[in-house]
Amino acid sequence: MEKYPEITFRSKRVELDGGEHARLIGDLTIRGETHEVELDVEYQGMAQSPWGTMSAGFSASMKLNRMDWGLTRVRT
Numbered sequence: 001m002e003k004y005p006e007i008t009f010r011s012k013r014v015e016l017d018g019g020e021h022a023r024l025i026g027d028l029t030i031r032g033e034t035h036e037v038e039l040d041v042e043y044q045g046m047a048q049s050p051w052g053t054m055s056a057g058f059s060a061s062m063k064l065n066r067m068d069w070g071l072t073r074v075r076t
Contacts, residue, residue, distance in 0.1 A: 004031045012036075024060060030069040037062055 011026040020043040028037045044057035066072070 009037075014041075028064070030071070033069050035068055037064065 008029045009026055013025050015023040022041045024039040024041050027034045039060040039062045041058055041060045048054055
């Protein structure tokens, strides 16, 4: 764990599907190995903070094959 303390995602582009859905394509790095992945993104709406600023909410999900990053066993 000390050798690879972070998992990182760097976005490359967004492809709109229309309406409230999109695909977010980017590079996911786990244990020093990087693969391009695609996240399914859904717009969740807007909210206003008590200070008057507006924020947009999104959820994103994807499935990945652990073996693509050499993650072959589950630690207990």
